[in-house]
Amino acid sequence: MSATHNLAKALVENHEVELVALRRNRDQAFFPLDPRVKTLALTDYRKHSHTYDGDDPQIDVFPHIYPNDPSDKKPWISRLAEKRLLEYLATTDADVVVSANPRITIMLAYAEGDYLKVAIEHSRPAQYGPHIRDALFADAYPKMDAITAPTPEELKTIARHVPGVRHMLAELPNCIPAHEGRMSTGENKIVVAAGLLKPHKGFADVIEAFSTVAPRHPDWSLRIYGSGPEHANLRRKIDETDSNNQVFLMGPATPVIPEFAKASLFVLPSEREAFGNVTVEAMAAGLPAICYDAPHGPRNIITQGEDGYVVPVGDKEALAEHIEKLISDDDLRRKMATAAVANVVRFQEAAIAERFERLVETMRARRAVPREAAAAVTPQGDVLVRVDGLAAGSDARLVCKDVRKKAEDVVLPFVGGEALVPAVGRLAEGDWELTISAVDSDLPLHSTGCDTTYIPSMKHHRPEGPALSLLLPYAHTDGTLRVQSRVRAQHVEVATVRAGATSIVVDAAAWGVGLGGDSLVEAVHREEADKNFTLPVKPGADGHFTATLDNAAAARLHTSGTEDIWELWLLPDQESARIRMCKLATEVLAPMNVFTFRYPVVKSSGAPIRADAETKPKAGGWRGRLAAAPAAVAGVGGPHHELRPYFASNGQLSLKIVDKK
The missing domain is CATH 2.60.40 (Immunoglobulin-like)
Structure with missing residues (x-):
């Protein structure tokens, strides 16, 4: 949310900006907001407010479109808020409507307004739960005019999952306000880390890494700012590493930026980081940064060896090595601090506002x-x-x-x-x-x-x-x-398939290849080569030919309880490569759905045929004829097999044999 507030502040310099919230339950916003930005809350949960909505019967009704979590017993966003948002979107005179929340992006897709629609992603949408991700990818994204993500890697991920929106994708890093407070002097011997105290943030790693450096630098300390469920575990880690006099859990600091001025080095050992606002804020305050190479933010913020270091995720030795390198070398640390301040200007309000305005112009041009x-x-x-x-x-x-x-x-x-x-x-x-x-x-x-x-x-x-x-x-x-x-280059076009009770007759034409007296049709089993067989070809005029399959003999190759599938190919002669037999010379996009055939049923007895000396492959991949195998004998009460000739999704003629139930 801070990035959204920062972007609103950046844009309000030259534009009219309004922030719309679906619900309000506190008097003051958690993050400071420029007073020039208008605000609108669509539902009010403050009991002392004259606009209180708690007694509206729709406040406890689940929405129809907005994806509340499936486990919710009560709606976080109500049907009342949903209806008011749809009404707002249908009547606003805005030129551009921006959603910074994937759930609201889904709502925005239903909006009837003629404004430009922008979905800003601050996280990793492929990791969302299916109740959000499926609607976002299938329905919402295609209806946007632009979709932004903070890193190029995340744009590639979105393009891979939703190829149809790749032309809408644009990189838009999170907006960070220009640093206005006191800058780090680089004199205080303090390493700082900050964030929610959760396992994936890796604060246990930085405690371990710093504890190996601390004995050689007793005048340096590590301060970790934040709160969260890992607090007790981190306290134990400090005890285990005997770092109580140099590592301190400082608790939450709001805002945390003034604390950066007290330090000389910033560390973020997070295992995953969609961007990393806190890294930019620390660098803007004059701190070189050391971060794990988490997907995907740090590598797009830090210029390796110039304003900080990115080290492999989980490599605590590399983390310790680079911490020691910077706390041991005052000149290098100050040089990197200067570079950090200069390099993160590209993430600050003026630069991000300019990027967003260029994006708006591009969207307008695309619409035209x-x-x-x-x-x-x-x-x-x-x-x-x-x-x-x-x-x-x-x-x-x-x-x-x-x-x-x-x-x-x-x-x-x-x-x-x-x-x-x-x-x-x-x-x-x-x-x-x-x-x-x-x-x-x-x-x-x-x-x-x-x-x-x-x-x-x-x-x-x-x-x-x-x-x-x-x-x-x-x-x-x-x-x-x-x-x-x-x-x-060469093609076999299937004209007709006549599936009868005793045989299946295929009429086809060979294009770009001649037929000889030894031409065959080869049926290639998808899984078991010893079930492959061939059929003789009866040549006709102009490349036409006929091949006939004995249903009972083919059924003897079937293994009961399984599906056997063969693909049919033409073997022009013993030296030529085989050619798929297909149905492609048609305006029908999916032949398998249109050109269908009867399914003959065969009753057979005896053991399935296996390749013997006459039917095993010969040199050059040449197969024996099915006719050379022992003839099938129809038996009363034997297993029933269903033969299913069909065109596969690639248009190739295939044969499936299954048990008839």
Whole structure:
């Protein structure tokens, strides 16, 4: 909350600023607030106040949107506060609304106002409980205009969890007020640490580290400021290390900044630290800092060897070594103190206000970029992307991004508001997100429609270049425009699958590869190679062929109580690599959901077939024919097996055999 108050103070120099709280239960704010900042509390829990809301029946009703903790017996934030916040957000004349709390960010996503929406993260959102994190990532973040975090590492984490918002991310360190009190003289032989006394803050480590240094420097002491559940354990640690005359638990100090002026060195041995306001405050007071390399703040605050040191988390020997180094060398300590004061200016009010104002201008510029786009497949198979409202002379570019991040971006020009994605030679196999490059950002395009009318009648077999090269535009589940690129140097397209009671017949065509008299279809088991088998191929005209599976023989390969899955491949000859048999020459995005088949049921008896001398792999990966194995014998009362031919998520023809219940 102090960072929010500091940012409000920084912005009020040039802007009208209002802080809105969901509830108020004390007369004075815990952190000092600039009187120029307006304040509004939406519910009042002070019984002596004339605006007291404690007798409103909705004060004890759980909210509908705001995520209270699931274990709460009574709502911390009530339905009354929630309704008042939604009303405020719907009627405010603000240009920018900032949420500094993830729960309120979820509320902000529902707001109807036309203002810019900013979510400021001071913590690590991936670590939030699922009742907050899921709603934040899936629903709230995508509706923001910007999402900030204090460190670049945290921005990368958010981008990894929510790729669709990476264009909104901006680094905004916590705002720290310019130091106005007394500065450290560097003369007092005091090491200071401060924070909540919790296990992850590592104060036990600094006590141990300092206790190894203290005997050689009896005139130095360590002061730890703060309160918390670790107080008793830290007291015992002082006793155990016999440091009672040099290590002191000072209790809480509010504010703690004046205490920094009494010291000459600051230590923060925290195991995790989203940023580290106290480190900046200590450095601003003229203290070099020694910190654990906690994720992620200290390494983004301290310039190693210039204004302090970052040491590996848990390395108490390194902590002690650097403490001794600085308390032993007055000149080095003073040099680092001077650098610390200069370096942390970038986190103070004027610098952070300037960063925030630049962010606002960027958000406004991004909003002005048209992002509604329609895609249409041309008779030649190219994809024409048209962005509504894009000026004819715009220097914006269409940027195609590989969703898997395996291929480089493909950048194409807009001409008259249109960009053409060629069917051949530009997009590698995979899914591609379409963005518009403008305002130094790649902004996702939102689909207004995808016309794939020409694909069903298109001749997909290409005599030159890749055998198959098909672009399929579609709207992703989040509404953004994407293109699925299906590219195969050689390809086997499945035409039909006829699943009958005794056999499954597959008709397909091989593109970009010839068929010979020894061509086979190979069924490759996903887990057990000794269940692999092959089928003979009956060639036809123009690369077409037929392969027939004997259902009973295949069922003999099934192990009862399990799922057996095979993927089907074409083996053109004994020297060539196998080729997936797929259903890809279609405008259907997910063939597995559309092209479905009957599931024959087979009754069989006897032991399952295992590879013998005739069916074991031969040189070059060549398989024996299933027909060479002993024939299956249908038996009365034997196990029932269900054969399920299907197209997998990658379009490959597969076969699953399960027990029929």
